[in-house]
Amino acid sequence: MKEFIEQEKMRIQGLLRLFNERxxxxxxxxEDTKRLFGDLVDSFAITRIAPHFDAEGKHTHSDFWxxxxxxxxxxxxxxxxxxxIVKVRVRDTLEKCWLIVDLTDDQGRRFHxxxxxxxxxxxxxxxWRDWQAYKTxxxxxxxxxxxxxxxxxxxxxxxxx
Numbered sequence: 395m396k397e398f399i400e401q402e403k404m405r406i407q408g409l410l411r412l413f414n415e416r417x418x419x420x421x422x423x424x425e426d427t428k429r430l431f432g433d434l435v436d437s438f439a440i441t442r443i444a445p446h447f448d449a450e451g452k453h454t455h456s457d458f459w460x461x462x463x464x465x466x467x468x469x470x471x472x473x474x475x476x477x478x479i480v481k482v483r484v485r486d487t488l489e490k491c492w493l494i495v496d497l498t499d500d501q502g503r504r505f506h507x508x509x510x511x512x513x514x515x516x517x518x519x520x521x522w523r524d525w526q527a528y529k530t531x532x533x534x535x536x537x538x539x540x541x542x543x544x545x546x547x548x549x550x551x552x553x554x555x
Contacts, residue, residue, distance in 0.1 A: 402456050403443045410438045412491040417510040417522035420462070425502035434521055435507070436463040436529075439544070441476065442551035455482075459551035460497070462505075463543065465525045468536065474543050476550045477505070 414437045422430045442459040457480050467473035481498035497505040512519035529536050 398453075399443045399445065402445060402453075403440050403458070406443070406456070406458055407440045408490065409492050409495075410440070412488070412493065412509055413438055413507060416512075417519070417526075418507050419510060419515075419518055420508075421506045423504040423506065427504075430503070434465040434518060434525075436465050436467055436525065438462050438507075439547075441544075441548050442554075457500075459554060461544070461547040461551075465521065467543070468532075468539055474547065476547045476554075477501075477503070478551075478554055479505075 413435065418435045418438075419432065420435050421432045424430050439461040440458050441461050444457040446454050446456065448454050457478060459476055460479050461474065461476050463475075464473040477497075477499040479497045480500050483496040483498075484492055485494035485496065487493055492507070493509045495507050497507065499505070510518045510522055
């Protein structure tokens with residue numbers, strides 16, 4: 395089971411690969427479909443998997459805990475979030491990666507994530523490039539912050555009921 399969970403975790407993380415490599419923007423909607431906020435996302439990381447099986451033992455789907463960090467996450471804890479994703483609706487894919495996806499959490503919030511399109515969304519693409527350059531220039535600081543955030547958010551996911 396441990397091996398299955400690790401493979402499933404890597405599979406879902408792979409679906410997020412382009413978002414992490416090329417940048418994404420996300421809009422969050424409440425249960426009532428009201429737009430709560432929009433964000434430029436630094437990265438997504440799968441921290442925990444909860445597979446579901448049918449009566450015959452066939453894997454049907456997996457809930458997963460998702461750590462997402464906003465651009466600017468070095469400015470405080472409020473820029474990093476863990477949510478439990480219970481529903482996935484893929485709207486567009488490329489090379490076994492998501493390009494546009496709706497993720498619904500256990501509270502009914504919908505996270506609409508889209509890959510940044512650099513030709514059309516020049517401002518987002520420029521902000522993403524500037525952020526990546528800043529992270530590269532401050533690699534030691536971000537290595538420390540990333541390690542602390544991952545440790546904290548792994549604990550959050552493990553304690554989730």
